[in-house]
Structures are given as C-alpha cells and as structure tokens.
Amino acid sequence: MTEPVIEAFIESHIEAWAQRAMQRWPNVPHLYGWLRLDRRGRWLIKDEVISRPQIVDTINANYGADERGAWYFQNGPQRGYVALDAAPLILSAPVEGDALSTHLGTPAGAVSRAAIDEQGGLWLLTARGPGWLTDRDLDWALQRLVSDQGLVDEARLATVLALPPGATTGLALELEGQRLVLERIDEAGVPAAFGFLREPTAPATP
Known part of the structure; x- marks a missing residue:
C-alpha cells in the first residue's frame, strides 16, 4: 500500500476500534504484528511510516506498557502491541x-x-x-x-x-x-x- 492509503486505513481502523469498543466491551481482541517503532522514533503500520499528525498524536498520548514489559497503543479496551526496533x-x-x-x-x-x-x-x-x-x-x-x-x-x-x-x-x-x-x-x-x-x-x- 502507498503511504496515503496506509494512513487512511489506520485512521478508519482507529475509528472502527472505537466503535467496536462501545459495542463489544470488554471482549475486544488485542492486535499484534501491526505497529512498530523504529530507531528514529517513527510509528509504522505494516512497515509504512505513519505521518498524519492526528494519528501520531493519538498513539503518543495512549502509549504504555503492561506487566510483561510489552508496550502498546491503547484505544478504548483494545491494545495494539508495538514491535520495537530499539527500545520503548x-x-x-x-x-x-x-x-x-x-x-x-x-x-x-x-x-x-x-x-x-x-x-x-x-x-x-x-x-x-x-x-x-x-x-x-x-x-x-x-x-x-x-x-x-x-x-x-x-x-x-x-x-x-x-x-x-x-x-x-x-x-x-x-x-x-x-x-x-x-x-x-x-x-x-x-x-x-x-x-x-x-x-x-x-x-x-x-
């Protein structure tokens, strides 16, 4: 996918997460293998850099770790777990x-x-x-x-x-x-x- 398509996809996906969160709480599955943080501090989805500021700001504001030391983006009850090229x-x-x-x-x-x-x-x-x-x-x-x-x-x-x-x-x-x-x-x-x-x-x- 090209970068604009990727960004439109994740933006719609975030909206879909929020809708599912309201409809299915608390049985929303967490996501693995989608998000990555590279050594330049950039967020990527399926190896495409996310550059849309609204999306970056949303991820930044909802970034944390669980008891395992696995870091994730929290959206309602759903977590998108992040692969790390270096550190959290x-x-x-x-x-x-x-x-x-x-x-x-x-x-x-x-x-x-x-x-x-x-x-x-x-x-x-x-x-x-x-x-x-x-x-x-x-x-x-x-x-x-x-x-x-x-x-x-x-x-x-x-x-x-x-x-x-x-x-x-x-x-x-x-x-x-x-x-x-x-x-x-x-x-x-x-x-x-x-x-x-x-x-x-x-x-x-x-």
Whole structure:
C-alpha cells in the first residue's frame, strides 16, 4: 500500500476500534504484528511510516506498557502491541543542558541507569521508561562520559566497546549533577536487562 492509503486505513481502523469498543466491551481482541517503532522514533503500520499528525498524536498520548514489559497503543479496551526496533522510548538530547526528551514529545525525566553496547549505543532507564539515545546524539553523550582521569576520549571508548558484557567500564555518565555508573551490555541482552519485550506476542491461553 502507498503511504496515503496506509494512513487512511489506520485512521478508519482507529475509528472502527472505537466503535467496536462501545459495542463489544470488554471482549475486544488485542492486535499484534501491526505497529512498530523504529530507531528514529517513527510509528509504522505494516512497515509504512505513519505521518498524519492526528494519528501520531493519538498513539503518543495512549502509549504504555503492561506487566510483561510489552508496550502498546491503547484505544478504548483494545491494545495494539508495538514491535520495537530499539527500545520503548527513543531519546534525544537538548541543544543545551542535560534534559532528555522522548519521541513522544515529552520530557524523559530523571535517568537512573546507563549502559553502552558493543556498537556504542547508549541505553538509559528514565522516569518515563527504558530508552535508546538516538545515534545522532552520541557526541552529546561522549561529552558527558567521565572517568577518574576526566573526560573520555575516543581511544578509551573503543577499549570499553571491546569489553565483554558485564565487564566494569570504569566510566560514568554525568547528567544533571549526578554520575551514573556506565554498564557494558550487548544489545541482545538489553530487553531482559531493562525489562521490556521487543516483539510482543499474545500470551498463551490456559
């Protein structure tokens, strides 16, 4: 489908969800395998980017997680579960200062955990949830990495990336006056470590 057709489809589908919600509450089946969040913070339906602002705003305002760490778009009683290319939140750095924002257009809040993967990707646990710092902002992060010897250069960072997951990096991320120990993690282990599912599936029925 072309992008306009996809957007018209999801818009009509959202309306249909609302109608079914009123008619069939609470027996509305949840959806899996339709929605995805990419590493640029874009919503996709069946691999087509959703660009219509009304739809994006609706998803952003109704995005959350269940007890499994599976993230979804809530529409009435129905949930559209989201596959994640990276993390539930795509984080971006400010022009000045340390206050990160999310792809939802909201503040990420305080950061309580930081980890770096084998490719230099930065994973942060924020007050809003687990996030991945967009790779466009890695220079911003590098300026905030410190060790006992001061700021971290690219050679020291390369040494850290070569470490196995779980190794002590000797580095910290300095944000808003606090130092967070920088963990070494491989990307494959991020979902389990940060408590989310990348590819939610329907729970098995008993």
